[in-house]
Amino acid sequence: MAVTTWQLRRLAHENGLVFPPDPGAGEQSQIGGNVATNAGGPHAFKYGVVGRWVTGLEVVLAPGEVVSLGGAIRKDVAGYDVKSLLIGSEGTLGIVTAVALRLLPRPERVIPITAVYRSAEAGCAAIEAVYGAGIQAAALEYLDAGTLTRAGATFPGGLPPASGFLVVAEADGSEAEAERVAGELSEALSEGALTLLRPPPEELWRWRDGVSFAVTGATGAKLSEDVAVPVERLLDIVTATVEVGERHGVQACSWGHAGDGNVHASFLVAPGEPEEAAARAAADELVLGAVALGGTIAAEHGVGSLKAHRLGAQLGPRLLELQSELKHLFDPKGLLNPGKKVGS
């Protein structure tokens, strides 16, 4: 039976542990899906994505053999790293039937810090300051002006009227360590900030989980895009999201995992054909924009069928060919999730 992310998180919690990556939609998303997409989440900034915590996989390979990759071992260079090839392969190379995960002791204390800025420029400068100071935050998130307009009303503690950019950082560890890192974060984030808050963690993350729904609710539908760029290009891609939307006559906003340069862009549409086509064109332009900035067309939500045709733009012809060859090697009859990840 499938285990949801939330079930795993609860089980870990009851045993004083955590599953450090925290993919969203925990009640719907399943561990198999987390592995299939190599999912991330806010705390991937400190702890890395799901794949880092997978020590073993049980996989059905075509035409129908069950194999074990890795196990309860922490180092293994026997053979090529087929486990990592399967992680993030979106069900196109084999079917993952069991997963062995590493967990960590739950941190004694978690301190979120939020900082509001007038503009994306000021906010991104603060994010770079956190980086430059080498502060090891557990999470480093952002939400842009358009997102705050649509989802900011329920922000715990409220937002000042001129809020143009929100940074959410988090410190964790022992009591003393979390306080120390929180102090460093407060100092780095205070430059140019309108307000600096320490909201209660549960309230903050519940609000953060609801942002996507609030933004969708504003128009009734949205097309979501997931790209990543080098962190120093964050401002470029945040700005580009709004500009690309304007060019296509579509309202756009973004939020995401700033510390990982990972942007979730939303192109907002009323349900209906013409607008959806415009949003799709805008999303496609943004994806190519991420590649032009040295980034990726897909950071943590997978490639699926919608972006498979843009793989070549990022990888170039030789690596694209290699992808097809790998797909063919594992799945010569093309039976496994056809059309996804690498196209047909």
Place this chain on the structure above:
Amino acid sequence: MAVTTWQLRRLAHENGLVFPPDPGAGEQSQIGGNVATNAGGPHAFKYGVVGRWVTGLEVVLAPGEVVSLGGAIRKDVAGYDVKSLLIGSEGTLGIVTAVALRLLPRPERVIPITAVYRSAEAGCAAIEAVYGAGIQAAALEYLDAGTLTRAGATFPGGLPPASGFLVVAEADGSEAEAERVAGELSEALSEGALTLLRPPPEELWRWRDGVSFAVTGATGAKLSEDVAVPVERLLDIVTATVEVGERHGVQACSWGHAGDGNVHASFLVAPGEPEEAAARAAADELVLGAVALGGTIAAEHGVGSLKAHRLGAQLGPRLLELQSELKHLFDPKGLLNPGKKVGS
């Protein structure tokens, strides 16, 4: 020009940073080699092996095309994870010509703690206590009785006469955090310990780096083996090393990265054919013993040509076949480091 591990470490140090994995033999080993073997080291316990810190690779693929895998991005699921396939492939899939690495800010403080026990049983129980308490040590190493006999004389601070097992742990972080973790380590390691010390880090690690030479010097030559098992089987493999040696008439000892279940076994021989054959047979038996314990034939030193014929014992026929198919896909003419990793 090749960059040695030591050059990278110095460059990082000069900039207030560290390259968290610390493969040994830093003056000889090169970054390309570290990536080719997915090397580890003592601090891989907390920080993971080299592959975790590689964000991008420049690789020459057969028949002679230069490609870039990844880059300065921290998340990327565009296509299958070919980067991880190349890492640890021992030069058999492509030639790595450039590497992009993530570094971390240098920890403010490093506190090694050493604990001496009468027996491997007592020492391994202490290691399990560290695990059970969820203490996030930076390193968790061991050296067995036979190793201490040959290399213990120069241990900083000296060793008591009945020393049968040495545990080397390390705490790192901010001043306060390192002290806190060191306190936890001292408590967990004190049960059953003959002595507990805090030697100066430089002296300790310089001694630890020299252990291999000291052991070799005892007889003139040794055959070294590198395997890993689930951590709870550490005592089994430590004991097995000595027993396997006895069965083959070869002196044996071991040390390694206890926290990763990673054992470096040494079979000591005077240079000369008959003894070397016995050592080789002993090493082979140990490798199969690691597999029987749910472990791996190769943890961090690669498979090379000596162990390629044992890959099937660990992987089984289907995965072994897949390894050959992957090799053939990348290198159809078999030109790249032939005979290594997956055999011929």
